[in-house]
Amino acid sequence: MNMGEPKVSTLITFRNVALGTLIVAASLQFLGSRDLFNHYYLHILTIIGMNIILVASLNLVNGYLGEFALGHAGFMAVGAYTAALITLKLPLPALLRLPLSLAGGVIAAGVIGYLVGLVTFKTVGDYLAIVTLGFNMIIVNAIQNIDYVGGPRGLTGIPKETNLMTVALCVVLTYWILRNLVDSIYGRMWLAIRENAIASELIGINVNRIKNLAFTIAAAFAGLAGGLYAEYQQFITPKSFDYLRTTDILVMLYLGGMGSLSGSILGVVVYTLLMEILRNVLGMIAPQLADLRMLISPLILVIIMLTRQYGLMGNREWRWLQPKRKEVGGGDA
Amino acid sequence: MLKIENFSKSFGGLKAIDGFNLELGSNDIHGIIGPNGAGKTTVFNLITGIYPTDTGRIWLGDAEVTGLPSDDLCCLGISRTFQNIRLFKQMTVWDNILTAFHQRIGYGFWDAAFHLSRFKKRERQISVESLEFLERFGLAERRDELAENLPYGEQRRLEIARALATNPRILLLDEPAAGMNPTEVEGLIGLIRDIHRDFELSILLIEHHMPVVMKLCQHVQVMDFGRTIATGDPHSVINDPLVIKAYLGDPEEIL
């Protein structure tokens, strides 16, 4: 459609953006280790990265598929605890610790996500929200009751394996896979289900199975984020993954735009920066004012809902994340 | 090809379908007509598994398919269109058809997740196949337009095309001529004739436009209040006094 494009924008492809991100992350990381780059900024970027994975994965279910799942933090918890346990309890060579623990977190979260999905998609509409949030609480409650993982006191002393570079790698991987899936028959089936579930069934799509597929994938990525989180904060408690965390994720999701992977990035960045700025600015006026963030965050959510219900990006995508235009007999994905 | 024995269905206290029977041979075109509220669409809903029947059984070919869910029925060869068009409105024309090709997509989840070579190859092939399919229905030029932006007649055509994309043995058309002007109706009749000739399938047609029924159906079944009140060839059926009486109560018929 756009033939006469200036050359610069054709450079902005997914591959290049991904590579660029990795290079920038590696550089900042390196500079940080030499104390040439502010550690605080490094920290913020790392948090942003983890949140992007959380929000983008939930976007698959709530935005793209059009469902209404509210318990995402529960799967993050599963991933976090699994990864933490692997690094703490299993004797592993240092180089393998991160990949194996993250893999463990992903698989565990995915399995739990699959099982929850089996139950969840037997219910519909409003009840889906309740059941998923209920499972969030069940998972947190269950962890609180298992002494082996520290119960309500949580796990401490988790080795710090995560840094900006590893997070950036995971973000790139997440976006690559999500975008690939959206750009395939699965993406079309998910959209079809959102548009008209009955018609989808009548063209042979097993709606519950395909919904659960999205749900499982989202849970798995939440587990990835959880594992990264555990090995960054070095300390996790069940309370870190309760429904307040889920709501944080929701705020960023809706702020960015449902069904837009670009929006997920934007929403996370804007929200995280906003919260940090508020914390610093308000905190400078008076230490107690910094807590006003806790009021502003839910207000943002309510205001988004009341005004522009579609978020910053709506369901549009930046060009480098858009599906490739189909060419017959020539182009390929 | 399709045999239904004693379907009945109640909603709450209301008996919507009572003792419905049907036999459809391969390559037949049958019509189901009757006043509004007679239960025609409900019969379609029962056949395609949207509601479970209270009683009765149904066979597709030699196999009994009673109680199967909609997606299984589709895989076994039953396809349908709806009274109020159920296209994937926010998807392009091409994607509407492509999604219906999902059963023969030929790659799996991991191929898609990492865009492996099998994915790339099959996507290319399916693109070609689906485009040819669209051309057959005269929709290839509109392939990148959103389905909801199509003119009404083409939306109907797209819905029929999508139903055919799953390679059905039986096609159920629910009031395909609804809302069409006479030219479009003529086009539709031609389309259905072509489909009947080119694809090997049986067609079951619900219609209010009598000319469509008269021109296409070899056999007609008339329903009223959930029951079959007359069957036979179109001419004798519409002259049946019972049928005329059933319709006289409904001033919206186009006789």
Place this chain on the structure above:
Amino acid sequence: MLATVIQQLLNAAQLGAVYALIALGYTMVYGTIRLINFAHGDIFMLGGFVGFLLVTMIPGLPVVVMIPSAMLLTAFVGVLIERIAYRKLRNAQRMSLVITALGVGIFLENLVRLLVGPQARQIPAQLPNKALKFANGVVITEDKILIIAISLLLMVVLWLFVNKTLIGTAMRAVADNKDAVQLMGVNLNLVISTTFAVGSALAAAGGIFFGQAYSIDPYMGIDLGWKAFIAAVIGGIGSIEGAVLGSFLLAGVEVLTVAYLSSNLKNGIAFGLLIILLLIRPNGIMGRAELKKV
């Protein structure tokens, strides 16, 4: 032995009464505007704190004044929230409403926390709590009985209100068919505001009783609100009788779990019950199924 059983029964009844007071609000709001008001648990919490503040700021305030005042104030807040946050979204996607409710709830929690502090407090004894001694060593405190009695009274009043008054009938009509009711000239906004007012008032009573019997903290709405919500769903959301039934059922199960299994499991069991129920009887014990027309 008998003493403990009776104690447990009374505990269950008291807890069930509190759940019911909250659950009724959930079920009425869902019945009229099909919204799962996630902020309702926080209204319950707010009611408790309003009572607490009234008591601490106006020493000597008689309890018969405090409770209705707190209920009134909280009802006002409930109506305000509906007016500001929900009314505009009444015809929007369901999701938007639910998310808004979530946001409002968190806002209330953090607001209370910022104003009053996160620690748990107990409302100083307002109801007479003389210990009554019965045969077989059964000791019951008066306030427990009073709480159960007053709660039941409130439920009876509600039932009368919904079934015997004009506006109550309007509420039931709206729950059945919102659009038709408007065509008959009923002021929909008034009916909905009343629903919120009544639901919030009852929840406030629950909050005060709970704060009396146990304690209050800014985040208690999450836990108890959820349980009450589960009770409403178990009983069949939209049904007032169901909400009461579900509440006492859930409270009974919870008290039994704490007594004979482990107090850590009580939340898990509650949620587990919910999920099992939704799987076998998706519309709750007394709920009505809504068939979709295709």
